[in-house]
Amino acid sequence: EAGVTQFPSHSVIEKGQTVTLRCDPISGHDNLYWYRRVMGKEIKFLLHFVKESKQDESGMPNNRFLAERTGGTYSTLKVQPAELEDSGVYFCASSQGTLAVTDTQYFGPGTRLTVL
Amino acid sequence: AQSVTQLGSHVSVSEGALVLLRCNYSSSVPPYLFWYVQYPNQGLQLLLKYTSAATLVKGINGFEAEFKKSETSFHLTKPSAHMRDAAEYFCAVRLSGNTGKLIFGQGTTLQVKP
Numbered sequence: 001e002a003g004v005t006q007f008p009s010h011s012v013i014e015k016g017q018t019v020t021l022r023c024d025p026i027s028g029h030d031n032l033y034w035y036r037r038v039m040g041k042e043i044k045f046l047l048h049f050v051k052e053s054k055q056d057e058s059g060m061p062n063n064r065f066l067a068e069r070t071g072g073t074y075s076t077l078k079v080q081p082a083e084l085e086d087s088g089v090y091f092c093a094s095s096q097g098t099l100a101v102t103d104t105q106y107f108g109p110g111t112r113l114t115v116l
Numbered sequence: 117a118q119s120v121t122q123l124g125s126h127v128s129v130s131e132g133a134l135v136l137l138r139c140n141y142s143s144s145v146p147p148y149l150f151w152y153v154q155y156p157n158q159g160l161q162l163l164l165k166y167t168s169a170a171t172l173v174k175g176i177n178g179f180e181a182e183f184k185k186s187e188t189s190f191h192l193t194k195p196s197a198h199m200r201d202a203a204e205y206f207c208a209v210r211l212s213g214n215t216g217k218l219i220f221g222q223g224t225t226l227q228v229k230p
Contacts, residue, residue, distance in 0.1 A: 004159065031216055042120075043160075043206065043220040056215055091160065095216065105218065107152070107160035 002026065004108035006092050012114045018080040021111045025074070025094030031055075032075050033095075033105060034067060038088040046090075049075060082115045089113070118143055120209050122221035130229050135179075135194040137224050139207030142188065147209040149190040150218065151181055155203045163205075166190060177201070202228045 005024045013019050025032045034046040046065070047057040051072035060067070064083070069075040079086055089110040097103040123138040141147060149166040164175025171183045181192045190207060207221040 033216060033218075035218075035220075042222045043208075043218075045217045045219070048216055056217060059217070093160075103216065104162050104165070105216065106162075109157065109159040 004092055004094050004106050006090075006108040006111050008111060009109065010112045010114075012116065013082055014116050015084055016081045018078065019082055019113060021077045021079075021090050021092075021113070023075045023077070023092030023094075023108060025092070026096075026106055029094035029096050029106075030072070031095040031097075031103070031105075032069060033093040034075070034077055035091040035093065036088050037091065037110075038085070041088075043091065046077075079113075082113075084115050087113055087115045118147070118209060118211060118219050120207050120219055120221035122205075122207050122224050124224055125222060126225045126227065128227040128229060129197045131199055132196050135192070135197045135201065135226065137192040137205050137207075137226065139181075139190045139192065139221055140188055141190065141207075141209045143209065143211070147211055149181075149183060150208040150210070151175065151179070151190075151192050152206045152208060153203050154206065154223075160206065163192070197226075197228045199228050199230065202226055 007022045032049040035043050037043045045059040048055045049069045052069050066078045091110045093105040093107045095103045095105045119142045121140045151163040152160040154160050164173045166183045174180045179194045204225045206223050208218040
């Protein structure tokens, strides 16, 4: 079974440009999460989808970030316009269940975003 | 606000020595606790999780962790380190209720010396 995949693995852009990150969860997983790790800091939650609906977007830093999950399958995270402080590693995770305590989140390898 | 503190951003041990990675949490209610590991160029992998069933939790690769409510701790241990254990380890907490959000500690990089 394929794990969580993310594309691209690395992205280098200039300040002011737009970048779109993609996450493909494990097939059949209704829950999809985005996290971000800025260099030297802890991994922080951005948002949570249940199927195509946003369950919790309390971690989204500002309105330059837009996440979508059309059709409840893959998800995209767009940053427009990118700023220097957006640099970091963006992780996607998915889980199968209904947020039961045994619900394990499976993480992708991350996308390393560098904004110059 | 809930938080997780991992003491020591870098820990170095010799191969065969005890591994002890510390994690303390702040929570007014019993949380669900997790340890994840990230090997180079890979995603985070679940090592083990505490779900209130037993305070001593055994995970993969010989790791285990003990939940101590009185100390608000969930330290990760392994009796004998292997070279392949070199990685970054993350402690995380999830609150009960209808949220899947994980709150992570800062991470601890484990170095294993031959």
